[in-house]
Amino acid sequence: MIAWVIPIALGLFSLGMLFCLYRLAVGPDIIDRVLALDTLMINGIAVIVLADIQMALGIIFEAALLIALMGFIGTVAMTKYLLRGDVIE
Amino acid sequence: MSGKLSLRAYWLPRPLFSVFLAVLWLALVNSVSVANILVGLALGFVIPVATRGFWPERARLQRFWPMVEYVLVLVWDIICSNFVVARLTLQRTRNLKPSFVTYPLDLHDDFAITILSGTISLTPGTVSAHYDPESRTLLLHVLNMTGDEAAVIGQIKQRYERRLQEMFG
Amino acid sequence: MTDVAIPWVLELLIAVFLLVGALVALLGTLGLVRFPDFYTRLHAPTKASTLGVGCTLLGSMIYFSVIKEGISAQEVLITLFLFVTAPVSAHMMAKAALHRRVNAVKRTRQTPWSEE
Numbered sequence: 001m002i003a004w005v006i007p008i009a010l011g012l013f014s015l016g017m018l019f020c021l022y023r024l025a026v027g028p029d030i031i032d033r034v035l036a037l038d039t040l041m042i043n044g045i046a047v048i049v050l051a052d053i054q055m056a057l058g059i060i061f062e063a064a065l066l067i068a069l070m071g072f073i074g075t076v077a078m079t080k081y082l083l084r085g086d087v088i089e
Numbered sequence: 090m091s092g093k094l095s096l097r098a099y100w101l102p103r104p105l106f107s108v109f110l111a112v113l114w115l116a117l118v119n120s121v122s123v124a125n126i127l128v129g130l131a132l133g134f135v136i137p138v139a140t141r142g143f144w145p146e147r148a149r150l151q152r153f154w155p156m157v158e159y160v161l162v163l164v165w166d167i168i169c170s171n172f173v174v175a176r177l178t179l180q181r182t183r184n185l186k187p188s189f190v191t192y193p194l195d196l197h198d199d200f201a202i203t204i205l206s207g208t209i210s211l212t213p214g215t216v217s218a219h220y221d222p223e224s225r226t227l228l229l230h231v232l233n234m235t236g237d238e239a240a241v242i243g244q245i246k247q248r249y250e251r252r253l254q255e256m257f258g
Numbered sequence: 259m260t261d262v263a264i265p266w267v268l269e270l271l272i273a274v275f276l277l278v279g280a281l282v283a284l285l286g287t288l289g290l291v292r293f294p295d296f297y298t299r300l301h302a303p304t305k306a307s308t309l310g311v312g313c314t315l316l317g318s319m320i321y322f323s324v325i326k327e328g329i330s331a332q333e334v335l336i337t338l339f340l341f342v343t344a345p346v347s348a349h350m351m352a353k354a355a356l357h358r359r360v361n362a363v364k365r366t367r368q369t370p371w372s373e374e
Contacts, residue, residue: 002264002321005273009314012280016287016307023290023299031355032296038347039287039303042340046283046311049318049333050276056325061119061332068336072343079350083357116331171282171309174301178289187298187363210345211308216300217345218352230352232301
């Protein structure tokens, strides 16, 4: 059962990542693109985990954890950069 | 620093945090052996002492059971919130009634306010957008406001803030 | 796939977790495409994608706990990390958008900069 569920789940996640790419390309403001990249990262974690189950390795969690960390730090750094302006908060 | 700290307060400033770090280490290496437990305990001892200067004033967790209740309510609400947002995603987006709401805070502790704003972001149709420390308000964005402002505020106060106040005293 | 036999109840549970997770995450990204302005778009990924990936990770945890010896706890770590960071990054992004005066749709009530 799992053998045919994983390709379906992978397909759904890939479709989701395409939606993110659409928003990344279109997104009127730069903050839309940051949001799209953040979502892309989260979906990427799921794809890595699914590929891990498919190949029955169980060894690439470090990669998933690192992507989670990098995604969060990247988003926060980007928003911090956008916030640093001349308008008083 | 005022007054003389006791020996325990100096060398073990945050016992719960130390235990958390040890458990985190065990989960990270994904094996429970004597060596790993020792390394975890060593990390749990060194990190709180080494980073003592960077911590803000401590927020004391007053009671344990309200915390468990809070986490359970939160998990349930996260699942419900996903159904709500999913339904709104599939509907005609033209009918949405988005709105900003200014939420007056009753909490005083910084840590409790952080938890509250995180909770607001994870639960049905609300995202916290800005915290104003002077007027002590949170600015929220509501995805689909069917009632009025007071209803949204009342629900958050009743469901989360009251419990947080019980937890942090 | 390995040839370790998994009890069918657990197999069903894993399959449900993986499928539901993928569907919920897809709805989250669909919201990213469909909603009219940034502030409404922010809602979908922060909630749905986090829960969707969390479901996938739970399914993976059950799977690896069955086919390997002992409990696989790293997935719980990633899930917790995602659930802690999602509201923080959402808050930061909303704050940056307010700072940049990103326009909300016309019918949004009480926009904070209209009072100025």
